[in-house]
Amino acid sequence: MSVVAALYGASERQQIAERMAEILAAHEVDPVVSLPSRELERLLRDPQEIVLCPLCKAPLASTVANLPERERGTVLQPEWRSSKREEGVGSSIQITHLKPLVESVIIHTAENVRYGHRWCNVSMSDHSIEETLDFMEHVVRVHGRCKG
Numbered sequence: 001m002s003v004v005a006a007l008y009g010a011s012e013r014q015q016i017a018e019r020m021a022e023i024l025a026a027h028e029v030d031p032v033v034s035l036p037s038r039e040l041e042r043l044l045r046d047p048q049e050i051v052l053c054p055l056c057k058a059p060l061a062s063t064v065a066n067l068p069e070r071e072r073g074t075v076l077q078p079e080w081r082s083s084k085r086e087e088g089v090g091s092s093i094q095i096t097h098l099k100p101l102v103e104s105v106i107i108h109t110a111e112n113v114r115y116g117h118r119w120c121n122v123s124m125s126d127h128s129i130e131e132t133l134d135f136m137e138h139v140v141r142v143h144g145r146c147k148g
């Protein structure tokens with residue numbers, strides 16, 4: 001809802017958030033599930049955070065890390081493939097897991113799922129944000145790209 005408000009310029013975000021929390025609180029679900037979730041409550045306290053990509057922290061309605069959008073060609077396909085496809089748009093929005101999914105643990109939950117840029121989500125592959133940042137920090141350092 002906040003994402004929709006940010007992407008489409010909807011107003012009254014806080015009123016929508018409060019109404020959504022009321023509906024969730026009144027909804028009967030499995031007794032072990034408490035709604036609204038801690039993550040939703042946290043996001044309702046800071047509704048600006050949910051409209052930011054969890055990795056690059058740029059607004060979801062913006063480009064990745066607020067960088068200029070790059071021109072991209074078609075994906076290399078072997079000669080025998082009759083169709084070509086275009087590369088995905090880096091700033092498109094995808095479901096992003098804050099912690100990577102692992103076998104036999106249920107973490108595809110509201111607390112672990114956010115919207116993020118496609119490029120950011122792909123960059124994380126099956127790693128957490130902390131692991132991804134450690135990796136990126138190393139890559140930037142070994143390429144001498146530290147600017148600060």
Ligand SMILES: [Zn+2]
Pocket residue numbers: 053054055056057058064065116117120
């Ligand atoms: Zn991002």
